[in-house]
Amino acid sequence: MSWTSLLADEDPPIIVVPPDPVKFAGPLELDVVVDYSEWEDDIIENAIDASPPVVLHLSSINGVAVTGGRTTIFQEGNHVLGYTSTDQAGNENRFSLQLTVKVIRCQALPLPNEGVADPVVGSDDCNVGAVLGSTCKISCDDGFHLSSDKKYFTCMARSAFNTLGEWVGESSQIECFPNQCNLTAVTNGYISGCSGVTVDFDTTCQFICQEGYMDEDGRTRQARRCLEDGSWTERELRCQATQCRGPLALADGMVIPSEVCEYDVYIPFNTSCSFRCISGFLLIGPSYSVCLADGSWSTRNVSSNCEDIQAPHFTSYCPQYIEEIAEEGQRSKVIDFHPPSAVDNSGNVTVTRLRGPEPNTLFSEGHHVTTYKAVDLSGNAALCNINISLTVKRCTVPQAPISxxxxxxxxxxxxxxxxxxxxxxxxxxxxxxxxxxxxxxxxxxxxxxxxxxxVKCPALKTNDNVIKSGCVDDVEEGFGTVCSLYCPVGFSSSGSNISRCQSDGTWDVNDFTCQGAYTPSNPLNNDLMQGFLVIGNGFVSVVGRRMDITHPSEL
Incomplete structure (x- = not known):
């Protein structure tokens, strides 16, 4: 016999109690259906005992002993779950968990002045508060009408662990405005006691269905009185065959179950048809409709539709960048590129060039942007830019040479x-x-x-006795040089006394000469004439003395 067989297990199981579970009720629910295995499996797995396995038994709920099958439905609030754990030696350990069931609720729906709210989905009072998933419709008091047809608000969860929900609606700005009264013809019926297009206030008209027709409430006639705000007492009488007509259709969506709701002409009483939109579309209106006993649908006054909220998507990379270099001697270039293509969840998308040059056209130097726009039938749009740059290669700016x-x-x-x-x-x-x-x-x-x-002119060659000024012997002179020519005293001159260096490298004239000695006929002696130069036929002093004689004829 081993020592183990001599030692009896007298210790109860050691239980590792998990955190108290917290469950949130689903939409329009005040209770939850629990799965005990969520925590019981962990308790058994983590139990410590010398005589495994440990058997776990729910012994009480909120202090009431559990006999027979245990409930899985728990209302909002705290529930104490009493457990007994027993090992194979019969040792017991008792412990408890607190199950908390929470319900997400929204506070009273904010209303415009003269506005009221009524539940559409759920039965809570929207003016006091409502549970998660409740949908309320805002309407106006007598004498007013809504500024918008977007009047439905649904209680939604703020976060995963917050019991305070928030109202989510189609429009945040709704007001109630005063109304006026039109007389609308009855389809499949007639009006008695009234005629024309409108009626005066406080007039009572009889709206009557033709034989074989009734409205969704089973009525065949309805007396309605025109109120001062332009509305009618009682709901409008809609005469129709006393059956739930089908099939139901939802553009860009589906009606489930489709084999009944989308194909049958007559849909059985109490059938619930759910509306679902395909990806990229948002359901506007009720999410389901039920065929009532009187042959009408529960959503008789409300329609559902799928609104496209997803913009088209360009299949090519956007934005695109195209860089080109102008050809030799050109400042522009014909540049071709492929316009982008796009797809859309609706299957219908149009791509147009919004602005900028077209492909395969002449582009000037610089940066150009061609923008394409993809638009679906709902007006959702996306833009794609094609960036085209044309560079003209240039050398450094040339400078004119000096002269x-x-x-x-x-x-x-x-x-x-x-x-x-x-x-x-x-x-x-x-x-x-x-x-x-x-x-x-x-x-x-x-x-x-x-x-x-x-340009250089060669050194100016002169005759004997000619004196040069402004130019040098045996030296080339530059274009524009002016050489002045003189004769010594006692010589007479002929020809031009000025010669200029021309652009072709030649002197414009070279015919100046000095001939013989000159002796005046007057009694002036030769000493007087010394110190003068003859220029042409006159005299100029070169020694500081001045004579008034300007021509030999005056001597």
Whole structure:
């Protein structure tokens, strides 16, 4: 016999009690259906005992012993679950958990002045508060009508662990405005006691269905009185066949179960048809409708539709960037590109060019943006930009040479620049330069810039006895040099006494000469004449003395 068999297990199981469970009721519910295994499996697995396995038994709920089957439905509030754990040796350990059931509720629905709220989904009073999932319709008191047809608000959860919900509706700005009364014809019926398009206030009219028709409440006639606010007492009489007509359809959605709701012409009483929208669409209106016993649908005054809320999606990458370089000698270029394509959840999308140049057209130098717009039938839109840049390669801006100029000059890639010198100057170097590009598409001039050098005239050759001023013997003179010519005293001159260096490198005239000695006929002696130069046929003093004699005839 082993020592183990001699030692009896007298210790109860050690239970690791998990955190108290908290459950939130679902939409329009005040209770929850619990799954005990969510915590019981962990308790058994984590139990510590010498005689496993441990058996767990729910012995009481809120102090009331559990006999027979245990309930799985718990109302809002705290519930104490009493447990007994027993090992194989019969040792017991008692412990408890507190199950908390919470219900998410919204406070009273905020109403406009003269407004009231009525439940559409759920039965709570919207003016006091409502549980999660309740939908309320806002309407106005007598004498007023709503400023918008978006009047439904649903109680939604704020977060996963907050019991205070919030109202979510189609519009946050609803007001009640005063009304007026139109007389509307009865489909499949007639009006008695009234005629025309409108009736006066306080007039009572009989709205009557034709034989074989009734409204959704089973009525065949209805007396209605025109109120001062332009509305009618009682609900409008809608005469229709006493059956639930089908099939039901939901554009961009489905009606479930589809094999009944979407195909049968007559749909059985108490059938519930649920409305679901496909991806990218939002359901507007009730999420289901029930066929009532009188042959009408529970949503007889309300319609549901799927509103497209998803914008189209461009299948190509957006934005796109296209960079081009102008061809040789060009400042523009024809650039082609593919317009982007788009898809949409509705299956119908139109892509148009909103602005900017078209593909395969001439683009000027610079940056251009062509914008495409994709729009679906609901007006949801997306934009795609095509960025096109055209670069014109350029050499450095050429400078005119000193004493020269540029003619027919451009400095874009492939262009040429012509150089010329001013009159009297000679071009040294190439008269034409061309803008080229290297392997790295960097622009450069093919030759260095030329320079302009002044044209030289050879040294002016003169006859004997001629005196030169402004030019030097045996030295070339530059264009524009003026050489003045003189004769010594006692010589007579002929020809032009001024010679200029021309732009072609020649002197404009060279016919000045000095002939023989000159002796005046007057008694002036030769000493008096010394110190004077003869210019033409006159005398000029060169020693500071001045004579009033300007011509030999005056001597």
């Amino acid at each position: 020269g100029s540029l003619v027919q000059c451009d400095w874009i890639y492939g262009a040429t620049c012509e150089y010329q010198c001013n009159s009297g100057y000679e071009l040294i170097g190439s008269s034409q330069r061309r803008c080229e590009t290297d392997d790295n598409l960097l622009a450069y001039w093919d030759v260095p810039p030329p320079i302009c050098e002044v």
